[in-house]
Amino acid sequence: MLESWTDGPTKSAILDFVGRVTADGPDFVSPEARVAVFDNDGTLWCEKPMYIQLDFLLRRFKEQAEATPSLRDQQPYKAAYSGDLQWLGDAVTKHYQGDDTDLKPLMGAILRAHHEITVEEHAGRVNAFFADARHPTLGRAYTSCGYQPMVDLLRYLEANGFTNYIVSGGGRDFMRPVTSALYGIPPERVVGSSVGLVYRDGHLYTTDQPEFLDDGPIKPVRLWSRIGRRPIFAAGNSNGDIEMLEFTDGFRLLILHDDADREFDYTAGAERSLKQAATDDWTVVSMKNDWTTVFSG
Amino acid sequence: MLESWTDGPTKSAILDFVGRVTADGPDFVSPEARVAVFDNDGTLWCEKPMYIQLDFLLRRFKEQAEATPSLRDQQPYKAAYSGDLQWLGDAVTKHYQGDDTDLKPLMGAILRAHHEITVEEHAGRVNAFFADARHPTLGRAYTSCGYQPMVDLLRYLEANGFTNYIVSGGGRDFMRPVTSALYGIPPERVVGSSVGLVYRDGHLYTTDQPEFLDDGPIKPVRLWSRIGRRPIFAAGNSNGDIEMLEFTDGFRLLILHDDADREFDYTAGAERSLKQAATDDWTVVSMKNDWTTVFSG
Numbered sequence: 121m122l123e124s125w126t127d128g129p130t131k132s133a134i135l136d137f138v139g140r141v142t143a144d145g146p147d148f149v150s151p152e153a154r155v156a157v158f159d160n161d162g163t164l165w166c167e168k169p170m171y172i173q174l175d176f177l178l179r180r181f182k183e184q185a186e187a188t189p190s191l192r193d194q195q196p197y198k199a200a201y202s203g204d205l206q207w208l209g210d211a212v213t214k215h216y217q218g219d220d221t222d223l224k225p226l227m228g229a230i231l232r233a234h235h236e237i238t239v240e241e242h243a244g245r246v247n248a249f250f251a252d253a254r255h256p257t258l259g260r261a262y263t264s265c266g267y268q269p270m271v272d273l274l275r276y277l278e279a280n281g282f283t284n285y286i287v288s289g290g291g292r293d294f295m296r297p298v299t300s301a302l303y304g305i306p307p308e309r310v311v312g313s314s315v316g317l318v319y320r321d322g323h324l325y326t327t328d329q330p331e332f333l334d335d336g337p338i339k340p341v342r343l344w345s346r347i348g349r350r351p352i353f354a355a356g357n358s359n360g361d362i363e364m365l366e367f368t369d370g371f372r373l374l375i376l377h378d379d380a381d382r383e384f385d386y387t388a389g390a391e392r393s394l395k396q397a398a399t400d401d402w403t404v405v406s407m408k409n410d411w412t413t414v415f416s417g
Numbered sequence: 418m419l420e421s422w423t424d425g426p427t428k429s430a431i432l433d434f435v436g437r438v439t440a441d442g443p444d445f446v447s448p449e450a451r452v453a454v455f456d457n458d459g460t461l462w463c464e465k466p467m468y469i470q471l472d473f474l475l476r477r478f479k480e481q482a483e484a485t486p487s488l489r490d491q492q493p494y495k496a497a498y499s500g501d502l503q504w505l506g507d508a509v510t511k512h513y514q515g516d517d518t519d520l521k522p523l524m525g526a527i528l529r530a531h532h533e534i535t536v537e538e539h540a541g542r543v544n545a546f547f548a549d550a551r552h553p554t555l556g557r558a559y560t561s562c563g564y565q566p567m568v569d570l571l572r573y574l575e576a577n578g579f580t581n582y583i584v585s586g587g588g589r590d591f592m593r594p595v596t597s598a599l600y601g602i603p604p605e606r607v608v609g610s611s612v613g614l615v616y617r618d619g620h621l622y623t624t625d626q627p628e629f630l631d632d633g634p635i636k637p638v639r640l641w642s643r644i645g646r647r648p649i650f651a652a653g654n655s656n657g658d659i660e661m662l663e664f665t666d667g668f669r670l671l672i673l674h675d676d677a678d679r680e681f682d683y684t685a686g687a688e689r690s691l692k693q694a695a696t697d698d699w700t701v702v703s704m705k706n707d708w709t710t711v712f713s714g
Contacts (some may be wrong), residue, residue: 296645307645319634322663324641337616348593348604366619
């Protein structure tokens with residue numbers, strides 16, 4: 121259990137917590153209430169140099185710009201068409217720092233990227249992407265960009281009667297086709313952002329209207345809607361996870377990306393969460409020191 | 418299995434379907450895809466003379482009218498204060514017949530009935546209601562108003578590897594405190610209507626804004642959001658269940674309330690669904706003929 125975690129205070133804190141809630145005693149929690157929630161980007165899989173979903177969308181923006189030349193002068197199609205990954209990554213980082221100037225046109229384009237198709241057709245596009253897309257710098261398939269220590273943690277919690285959920289700002293229906301294979305988490309336990317869907321003649325179609333942006337203070341709302349229980353274990357890595365961690369009554373874990381050799385080294389977008397981890401005694405995981413391996417597969 | 422179902426074509430149709438999807442052959446469905454969805458009011462428990470949740474709300478309207486006399490001249494507080502159940506029941510039936518005149522003020526009052534409390538306080542009010550509220554005419558506690566044959570069906574499906582969900586127009590957080598005891602369905606598998614929630618300082622608070630009305634064409638949208646799979650078994654009893662049944666790729670069951678002696682005899686609000694059951698070959702359950710007992714407990 122937890123084979124890819126280094127022996128030390130972080131691993132011990134996890135083992136200690138799970139030991140207490142599963143053993144007879146004052147901290148015992150019945151199995152049906154052992155709910156664990158995990159952010160996805162930067163917590164279960166790599167989010168740099170940009171969210172994996174942004175690569176999926178980028179390829180679609182490029183297709184759209186190829187089909188419609190007038191789009192090539194507008195962001196984010198301009199960045200997509202010219203291969204400017206930096207613009208896209210910065211748009212998101214700036215969002216977590218409170219500046220949504222670039223996020224707004226990006227969100228509009230995201231909403232229009234895959235609209236007016238059935239949910240099954242959408243899953244088909246996602247599967248086609250993951251079938252051959254590779255991480256731009258790590259030299260591995262995106263389906264091998266999950267963190268092995270987190271997969272070990274999911275299995276360890278399951279073995280101790282926990283039920284694991286993903287609660288991510290990422291697209292719900294973008295994650296679902298691959299979370300079973302990557303993490304052993306089935307579609308019904310994936311909570312995420314979504315466009316609105318409409319029902320017509322036996323089918324559900326995507327629209328270009330937002331339904332949820334499952335981030336920040338919306339994360340506890342969405343997880344309550346889905347689960348109806350307060351989690352007792354939560355893991356995140358950014359400012360967008362703060363409220364989910366606060367809402368959790370139990371163990372809070374924050375991943376610190378400090379491993380430039382094996383993954384990436386950054387705190388942009390995580391400034392407030394790291395500060396709160398220090399004051400509220402959340403457990404901070406150093407990728408560099410606490411993990412013996414980083415990637416699965 | 419299915420002990421409280423009368424031997425005959427309805428029971429045989431269920432047994433045949435479950436046999437086919439669980440046995441090797443062309444109709445086999447893997448266990449993780451064996452998703453069954455159930456409407457609640459009129460499908461799993463009694464909805465007459467009015468929805469059980471309306472009684473819960475009615476008591477709250479009465480409290481509010483007692484506290485604020487000016488409310489006593491306005492509907493639905495007037496009906497609640499004077500004990501006029503007919504007005505409330507009619508408001509809902511008229512909705513399913515396309516007339517929302519009375520539903521609008523009722524919905525406004527429903528939204529204001531339990532706002533600005535935490536989700537845990539809301540669950541406390543629900544539990545207090547079910548601890549002593551009784552059905553007005555059947556002479557039994559509301560917690561004994563579930564249908565025994567449907568409980569048998571839930572257990573039968575589970576025993577065959579199905580996962581059961583409630584997908585109801587009723588309030589998600591009204592049902593959740595009692596569905597485990599009544600039906601063996603835990604909170605995380607209850608999909609329903611809800612007011613919006615807001616996160617503040619570690620807690621989720623109810624607002625007076627609608628979030629979802631999980632009925633009609635919204636049912637497939639909400640069940641997809643929750644489950645991410647198309648059901649292969651669905652049960653309902655009214656026009657509000659049509660789209661959920663259409664979206665289901667497999668067995669569709671519609672409860673016909675034709676048992677005035679043991680329950681109620683009505684088709685109001687189910688006209689279109691009964692017509693479609695006939696043309697689309699959905700299985701119609703006659704409470705009178707197909708069930709040996711009606712109520713659990």
